[in-house]
Amino acid sequence: MMRASVFCSAICLLLVACSEPKQTVKQIKAADVSAELPVAFNDPKALLGAQLFFDVNLSKERNQSCGTCHDIANGFVDKREGTMFGAVSLGSDMRSMGNRNTPSAAYAAFSPAFHQMPNGEYRGGQFLDGRATSLTEQAKGPFINAVEMALPSGASVVERVKENARYQEVFNSLYGEGVLSQADKGYTAIADAIGTFEKTALFMPFDSKYDRSLRGEVKLSPEEELGKTLFFSQQFTNCNACHQVSSSPLNSQETFTNYEYRNIGVPGNPNLIALNGHKTDLGLFENPLVDDRKQAGKFKVPSLRNVAVTGPYMHNGVFQDLRTVVLFYDKYNNPKRTTNPETGNIWNVPEVADNIDLTTLQIGPALTERRVDAIVAFLKTLTDKRYEFLLLAE
Template sequence: MMRFSLCVVTALFLSACSEPKQVVAKKKPARLSSDLPIATTDPKAMLGAQLFFDTSLSKERNQSCGTCHDIGNAFVDKRREALSGAVSLGSDGSSMGGRNTPTAAYAAFSPAFHRMTNGEYRGGQFLDGRASGLPQQAEGPFLNPLEMAMPSAAVVVDRVRENERYETLFNSVYGEGVLNDPAKGYAAITNAIASFEQTAMFMPFDSKYDRSLRGEVALTPQEELGKTLFFSQQFTNCNSCHQLHKSPLHSQETFTNYEFRNIGVPANPDLMAQNGNKKDLGLLDNPSIDDPKQAGKFKVPSLRNVAVTGPYMHNGVFKDLRTVVLFYDKYNNPKRTINPETGKPWAKPEVAENIDLVELQKGPALPDQRVDAIVAFLKTLTDQRYESLLDN
């Protein structure tokens, strides 16, 4: 049985998601914080925990941040009502998001969205990076008509003010009367949620991989092989995008460089039909980007908890983690012609331009034994409290 901290359990009783449009703040790149995570007992974080699980902050009072970022499922949406879980269902019970809901776990480590010296982009929140940081990301789902569907920030603040206990807490934490000003009140709400998302609840670093680095457990021979393959560019290209720190022994490795790549993911035909057959242009859909060379690129996701957070890719097109590894291998292995989930040849890329073939075609072909070893290693990146979900 999963065990959570007292403040979170309390928040559950006190009582997103996909992709709203918003302008990216012009900020200097943020460094990864060395003092994350903050204490769960921090007043802002405790207040944010209550807001995170409060369903009254959606139009129909039936959906919270925690609905699409389920604490019991590694902070992803495991509901299956919307295209078999490829996307999330909105508060109105019929609207669907346009992309697969990314995990909120470890999201606090993403730097602010910025352009690097090589002209490429890095960081931000959402799959196209358009929210610079966690507070900006938290602004979106409340007002997105496909998600929580609140008509305005002022109405969200009014819903918060319905609870006298909230008003007392906000006055104490953010200053007397902060909720009387809709703009300041909304900023305080999103700041509190962001504070909660920076706690150890979202980033415990206690997976089998982490515990093995600390000498608490040993990886199996298969997992060790997968680890060697993953971190060695002689055998795979995995760590070209999915390694942040120079050393694979770093205690806070998030398994993403936070950059943007087009890896040639095929369209999800069901989602395309839902969206009027419109292609998802990824980074080019970020309001601050107008460079066609960014079309089809999405932020490299963290691989932490990847074994329990499917379906995969921005559109949920792949259901199984092994399929994802085989998809990468097809770029170097002429034998990998068939998608095992469809029994048909791999479908064409949703966006055929700008595919990063330089990185994708680096590695040698992988035999099944090595594919299975990589999958076994990826399973070791599961937070300890979610290990019971493996292979479920």
């Protein structure tokens, strides 16, 4: 299997060659994200961001980078052994674990800034609860999260960066002389460089079998075509109610998410409950900009690109298999779907039973086994070309 080091080596070879006031949600606009995507990989800030993204020195024990939990060889998710079956990630201290599954960093740049829509619902942002409005803000989080990279402050991250004389030279050139001597500005510059790297085509190639079929380069199989028809149907499934964006201010191609928030009744993960004790994850309601209890249990709708190779699934990694996820959705319309195939037991109760979006979930008739298989087959076509070899390892 191709490993992360292969990708990292290629990036390193290319590299050799070449504090804001807090906003309220009402002030944040959906257009507060750069529409110039993707950024060229030889963009100087992107090159700097690539180095920072893979720099393990920017963690407490100098053993973990952004690329550790967002593994470039595995769809930018964490596939390490010993991390609760991949449900959550291991911190720099090699003991701490959070309570949420690491979302993929791929295609994340297309999310609009976190904002409230006219209908009162929320949209956009980074993290599963949208608490970071941009990639730059998101990049600041893991460095100083006690269960992740665990440095004590943004200033300490800046000090780690300043240990490298070459970094100081490049930051002075790109962000202004002495930028790293000012902790707040220096930390923002570090996060901005990483965010710029995440806007390159490396994170958003749009070269899956689905994309290639749209360009006439390949043909989908009959089963994949059936799955595609079912997925985009407004009559036979509820998939596209949340996983299709009819128009995006950032890209004309389908990202397979509307960037909104939904509670779909996901059950708690027993392994995480045993590890961390019973602490209900309230999702969007834990976003500091949200004070509406009706948002409890809602999580950001993820992109389905690379979904077949980025399990486990749901905000807490409770499901290991993609087919299980499809069956979980079908249980809302199919009285025969009473059992979780991974446990052999009935589906566990929702972690947050209030605010479940039954209006959307109960769209469409029950699915036959053939249609379930077809939908899974179509979802596999959303895998970026460089990750298709991972499908063979299933």
